Amino acid sequence: MADDPFENMLAQMDRAEEYADVDHGVFERLKHPERTLKVTLPVELESGEVEVFEGYRCQFDSARGPFKGGVRFHPTVTQREVEALAGWMTWKTALVDLPYGGAKGGVICEPKDLTERDLERLTRRYTEGIRRMIGPEIDVPAPDMNTNPQTMAWMMDTYSMYEGYSVPQVVTGKPLEIGGTPGRVEATGRGVSLVTERLFEYLDRDLSDATIAIQGFGNVGSNAARLLDEGGANVVATSDVSGAAYDPDGLDVAALGAHVDAGGLVEEYVAGEIRGGASTADSRWDDPDQITNAELLTLDVDVLIPAAVEGVITADNVDDLRASAVVEAANGPTTVAADKALTERDIQVVPDILANAGGVIVSYLEWVQNAQEFSWPLETVNAELERRIGSAFDKTVEQYDTKELPDLRTAAYTLALERTAKAHEYRGLFP
Numbered sequence: 001m002a003d004d005p006f007e008n009m010l011a012q013m014d015r016a017e018e019y020a021d022v023d024h025g026v027f028e029r030l031k032h033p034e035r036t037l038k039v040t041l042p043v044e045l046e047s048g049e050v051e052v053f054e055g056y057r058c059q060f061d062s063a064r065g066p067f068k069g070g071v072r073f074h075p076t077v078t079q080r081e082v083e084a085l086a087g088w089m090t091w092k093t094a095l096v097d098l099p100y101g102g103a104k105g106g107v108i109c110e111p112k113d114l115t116e117r118d119l120e121r122l123t124r125r126y127t128e129g130i131r132r133m134i135g136p137e138i139d140v141p142a143p144d145m146n147t148n149p150q151t152m153a154w155m156m157d158t159y160s161m162y163e164g165y166s167v168p169q170v171v172t173g174k175p176l177e178i179g180g181t182p183g184r185v186e187a188t189g190r191g192v193s194l195v196t197e198r199l200f201e202y203l204d205r206d207l208s209d210a211t212i213a214i215q216g217f218g219n220v221g222s223n224a225a226r227l228l229d230e231g232g233a234n235v236v237a238t239s240d241v242s243g244a245a246y247d248p249d250g251l252d253v254a255a256l257g258a259h260v261d262a263g264g265l266v267e268e269y270v271a272g273e274i275r276g277g278a279s280t281a282d283s284r285w286d287d288p289d290q291i292t293n294a295e296l297l298t299l300d301v302d303v304l305i306p307a308a309v310e311g312v313i314t315a316d317n318v319d320d321l322r323a324s325a326v327v328e329a330a331n332g333p334t335t336v337a338a339d340k341a342l343t344e345r346d347i348q349v350v351p352d353i354l355a356n357a358g359g360v361i362v363s364y365l366e367w368v369q370n371a372q373e374f375s376w377p378l379e380t381v382n383a384e385l386e387r388r389i390g391s392a393f394d395k396t397v398e399q400y401d402t403k404e405l406p407d408l409r410t411a412a413y414t415l416a417l418e419r420t421a422k423a424h425e426y427r428g429l430f431p
């Protein structure tokens with residue numbers, strides 16, 4: 001069960017049902033995606049070979065507005081995973097009260113084995129495959145794992161070619177030059193940093209000098225690390241697929257960021273093979289230890305931030321966790337069995353649908369700017385992000401305290417399920 005993200009998502013819903021004011025019939029409806037399209041994507045690679053890829057777009061629920069959610073390129077993508085991620089998008093947009101439903105896309109591929117040209121062709125093929133189901137008022141994709149503003153530019157261009165005119169608002173997370181918003185690239189990491197601050201305020205603890213371990217140093221993990229570091233917290237460990245770096249005195253997050261931006265791996269950084277301008281002499285590099293991703297999860301730190309893939313905190317390792325709080329930057333990093341164990345141990349978990357909602361909040365702000373054909377300065381975007389994610393955090397905590405719920409995830413789910421169910425009730429279940 002724990003290995004299937006969709007079953008995990010359903011189990012999270014089931015845990016919340018007894019506390020949520022939702023009609024059982026509507027609740028049953030909410031367990032099923034509206035539709036999933038599977039597409040076959042033949043691509044002639046730069047090498048001359050033809051490779052046939054498989055991709056999906058799941059539209060989970062649209063009662064509250066157009067479908068919204070990212071697109072993931074990863075070798076382990078499955079239909080069930082994409083459907084789980086689309087479900088989580090539905091609860092996330094409801095929790096932070098955006099006028100959207102939830103969707104997600106994925107393509108089974110290993111991006112590091114593909115050239116830039118291959119990736120462009122694959123992205124365009126995928127966009128053509130799903131283009132009849134997306135659109136500014138229908139379903140609006142965005143970046144997720146291994147996709148970025150360039151991917152969104154190719155998607156926007158392919159969609160626009162078929163429409164015959166430029167349609168920037170068909171995707172969010174675009175480059176600034178074609179209608180992107182300032183602040184989207186770091187928005188998810190900024191949201192993670194903001195909710196971590198809120199959590200510490202709520203727990204009446206001091207975040208300055210708190211120790212933090214972050215699994216994953218991609219878009220979300222690296223921006224969260226940078227912002228938490230700038231805010232005075234002590235990021236002592238982080239990782240990528242190659243392994244983890246650990247320095248109990250704190251990593252040089254800026255130097256590691258420059259190294260990774262220049263194409264370097266964490267394991268190379270630990271070995272002192274530093275790219276991106278910094279060197280062992282001029283950075284805070286202090287011979288960090290090479291540890292594994294599994295070891296990172298069990299470090300004795302104040303906050304553990306999983307920011308990579310699903311299902312990393314499980315029944316097998318939860319008893320070894322020593323962090324006093326978990327902030328879920330990744331989608332679905334904790335299995336339900338592990339979640340129950342964390343609740344029993346009084347380890348506060350800020351659930352993914354709240355902790356990583358900064359990305360979709362700023363995607364919404366991009367979409368609104370595109371509709372207005374007007375652009376806002378970064379300060380306006382960041383202030384609106386802080387207001388919206390802060391308000392969602394406060395409402396979740398209020399629900400948790402006033403209803404004496406077992407944990408913050410249950411509180412977040414009851415709010416999200418009630419809002420989505422209300423929308424279904426007003427609209428009616430039958431055509």
Ligand SMILES: NC(=O)C1=CN([C@@H]2O[C@H](COP(=O)(O)OP(=O)(O)OC[C@H]3O[C@@H](n4cnc5c(N)ncnc54)[C@H](O)[C@@H]3O)[C@@H](O)[C@H]2O)C=CC1
Binds near residue numbers: 188218219309
């Ligand atoms: N990009 C966004 O705006 C949002 C992303 N998320 C979630 O955040 C997580 C990370 O996404 P991004 O940072 O965008 O992806 P990314 O592709 O930029 O970075 C992923 C990072 O995780 C590492 N990684 C991959 N597989 C791993 C494994 N098995 N063990 C350890 N590390 C591994 C990669 O090496 C990389 O450092 C995902 O769960 C994603 O769904 C959630 C909300 C929005």
Ligand SMILES: O=C(O)CCC(=O)C(=O)O
Binds near residue numbers: 069142172
């Ligand atoms: O920005 C968006 O629309 C969605 C980002 C995403 O995929 C997520 O929040 O998991």
